[in-house]
Amino acid sequence: MNLFQSITSALDNALAKDPTAVVFGEDVAFGGVFRCTVGLRDKYGKDRVFNTPLCEQGIVGFGIGVAVAGATAIAEIQFADYIFPAFDQIVNEAAKYRYRSGDLFNCGNLTIRAPWGCVGHGALYHSQSPEAFFAHCPGIKIVIPRSPLQAKGLLLSCIEDKNPCIFFEPKILYRAAVEQVPVEPYNIPLSQAEVLQTGSDVTLVAWGTQVHVIKEVAAMAQEKLGVSCEVIDLRTILPWDAETVCK
Amino acid sequence: ASRVMVASRNYADFASEATFEVKKCDLHRLEEGPSTTAVMTREEGLHYYKTMQTIRRMELKSDQLYKQKIIRGFCHLYDGQEACCVGLEAAIKPTDHVITAYRAHGFTYARGVPVREILAELTGRKGGCVKGKGGSMHMYTKNFYGGNGIVGAQVPLGAGIALACKYFGKNEVCLTLYGDGAANQGQIFETYNMAALWKLPCIFICENNRYGMGTSVERAAASTDYYKRGDFIPGLRVDGMDVLCVREAAKFAVEHCRAGKGPIVMELQTYRYHGHSMSDPGISYRTREEIQEVRSKSDPITLLKDRMVNNNLASIEELKEIDVAVRKEIEEAAQFATTDPEPPLEELGNHIYFNEPPFEVRGPNQWIRYKSVS
Numbered sequence A: 001m002n003l004f005q006s007i008t009s010a011l012d013n014a015l016a017k018d019p020t021a022v023v024f025g026e027d028v029a030f031g032g033v034f035r036c037t038v039g040l041r042d043k044y045g046k047d048r049v050f051n052t053p054l055c056e057q058g059i060v061g062f063g064i065g066v067a068v069a070g071a072t073a074i075a076e077i078q079f080a081d082y083i084f085p086a087f088d089q090i091v092n093e094a095a096k097y098r099y100r101s102g103d104l105f106n107c108g109n110l111t112i113r114a115p116w117g118c119v120g121h122g123a124l125y126h127s128q129s130p131e132a133f134f135a136h137c138p139g140i141k142i143v144i145p146r147s148p149l150q151a152k153g154l155l156l157s158c159i160e161d162k163n164p165c166i167f168f169e170p171k172i173l174y175r176a177a178v179e180q181v182p183v184e185p186y187n188i189p190l191s192q193a194e195v196l197q198t199g200s201d202v203t204l205v206a207w208g209t210q211v212h213v214i215k216e217v218a219a220m221a222q223e224k225l226g227v228s229c230e231v232i233d234l235r236t237i238l239p240w241d242a243e244t245v246c247k
Numbered sequence B: 001a002s003r004v005m006v007a008s009r010n011y012a013d014f015a016s017e018a019t020f021e022v023k024k025c026d027l028h029r030l031e032e033g034p035s036t037t038a039v040m041t042r043e044e045g046l047h048y049y050k051t052m053q054t055i056r057r058m059e060l061k062s063d064q065l066y067k068q069k070i071i072r073g074f075c076h077l078y079d080g081q082e083a084c085c086v087g088l089e090a091a092i093k094p095t096d097h098v099i100t101a102y103r104a105h106g107f108t109y110a111r112g113v114p115v116r117e118i119l120a121e122l123t124g125r126k127g128g129c130v131k132g133k134g135g136s137m138h139m140y141t142k143n144f145y146g147g148n149g150i151v152g153a154q155v156p157l158g159a160g161i162a163l164a165c166k167y168f169g170k171n172e173v174c175l176t177l178y179g180d181g182a183a184n185q186g187q188i189f190e191t192y193n194m195a196a197l198w199k200l201p202c203i204f205i206c207e208n209n210r211y212g213m214g215t216s217v218e219r220a221a222a223s224t225d226y227y228k229r230g231d232f233i234p235g236l237r238v239d240g241m242d243v244l245c246v247r248e249a250a251k252f253a254v255e256h257c258r259a260g261k262g263p264i265v266m267e268l269q270t271y272r273y274h275g276h277s278m279s280d281p282g283i284s285y286r287t288r289e290e291i292q293e294v295r296s297k298s299d300p301i302t303l304l305k306d307r308m309v310n311n312n313l314a315s316i317e318e319l320k321e322i323d324v325a326v327r328k329e330i331e332e333a334a335q336f337a338t339t340d341p342e343p344p345l346e347e348l349g350n351h352i353y354f355n356e357p358p359f360e361v362r363g364p365n366q367w368i369r370y371k372s373v374s
Helices: A003-017 A040-044 A055-069 A083-095 A148-160 A209-227 A242-246 B042-067 B084-089 B105-110 B117-123 B154-168 B187-197 B243-258 B287-298 B300-310 B318-338
Strands: A022-025 A049-051 A073-076 A108-115 A142-145 A163-169 A194-197 A204-206 A227-231 A237-239 B016-022 B025-028 B037-041 B097-099 B172-178 B202-208 B235-239 B264-269 B361-362 B371-372
Touching: A003 A163, A003 B037, A022 A055, A040 A049, A055 A073, A055 A083, A055 A108, A073 B016, A073 B202, A083 A108, A108 A237, A148 B202, A194 A209, A194 B154, A204 A209, A209 B371, A227 B243, A237 B318, B025 B084, B037 B042, B042 B084, B042 B105, B042 B117, B042 B300, B084 B105, B097 B154, B105 B235, B117 B318, B154 B172, B154 B187, B154 B202, B187 B202, B202 B243, B243 B264, B243 B300, B264 B287, B300 B318
Parallel strands: A022 A049, A022 A073, A073 A108, A108 A163, A142 A163, A204 A227, B097 B172, B172 B202, B202 B264, B235 B264
Antiparallel strands: A142 A237, A194 A227, B016 B037, B025 B235, B361 B371
16 A cells, blocks of 8 residues: 555544544545545545535634544644644644643544645645644644554554544655555554664654655665664654653 | 729727626625626727736646646646636726735736746746746735735735725725635634724635635535625625626725725636646536536636627737737747746745845755855
């Protein structure tokens, strides 16, 4: 499967396993602008996979409400560049819900997905990587996969995690990255970084698309400079696995 | 010897002007609407025709250049909607202000940027109106504030410009345009409130081309009466395929604002022949038959041409000559756009800040650094 297919597979598993799960966002009904939701509406019905009007703040606010009421909400923001109208809802509402209600209420059932990162022709508004803006906000989790196999496991973990999660999908890898991905559901734990290559001289930490660049760099450093690099894929940006990185 | 006049074209044969009936506009919170008759002089007609034809051919040329991969990135074409920008421009002065969203090439031309600068901006060359750094969605010129990528974000900006107009007291107005998709954004409603509260000379114009990217208006909006969405703001629904109807409605709206009556909403019912952008074929959410029907029954350029010829304002040959001249201008502009050099690498990082000492900006990888000079 390629990356977008692995996302579809994850959403398919989630909708099958959890009868309260709903997928919504701009243009998700016909399959989405990156084909991540193809076939889901036909399979699960139009009351579970539906389009929203063009209003990011509304989509996330609405998603928080769905999650608080007890259903599993999987909201899509069409491009991470458009997440900013929803910034207030994410930071001030979603992140703080459990804390401010003394654990009486929470929106842990909310997962927000968005295509992320540079793609070569995206220019100002189809290329942004806004994880840093959210990385200083306690109460939410941010996850960025590097490949289809990782994406499916991490997305399923986000959906099942009882905290609001933002899942950024590297758009340049949607079709480019292809791997063998199991059709059945499986989870990859959050807040655990993965050491892709051990080394002794310098640690290189990356996430998303950059992991592939860093792997090449590590190989070049070994070959040309004789430097042994440890390559770590952070996977979860917040809360991040400081222990693995520091060790 | 006798001389026989075989054929001659005498411009005195044409009428100098004609009166046309235009569709009545639906009104919201208005006792009276724009005039249902429009007077168009021969000069005006020829000007509108040439402008619309230029925009049409320019957009089709952009389509061609995009498919040849000479234009990259994103490209949202305006063909089909020409009557909107031409009609609006005809009702305002160059000292008035316009701001729109990303489907901006038509307005850029109508506001005075030559075709060669538009095409060069699309191809990312230094002869472009924004020096090649803006591209399709970010074209600007005097009193034209773009060209904005984020849907709906330009509307509060438009109200701000209107506030400045009111503040400086020069009796100027601001046309603030957005689409049917953007009409559902929260910031639009925040802006309606501010504009009405402070009686800003802001004309909100919704270019309703029936589809917000791939979503039809019925599937996106609880109320598709976009001219009524301003609620406490008066509104007009206008036939956006008829340049004269747009002009009369815009004149009415401009007068309303200049008289200090506060904002007004206009909904222009129009249509785009191309898909949302060049990556959208435009036929998965609408039928080819629908597109064909609009082309054959409501094409703005054909409508104007028929009116002019039937009312003796111009001859078919004369309009054909204009077509030829337009094609030539577009060809030359395309030539320029494909041969002009790209902006030099040293300029890539400039204009991030103003009046700051030069600093380094990281490029796509660690080793590329640009200097940002303000």
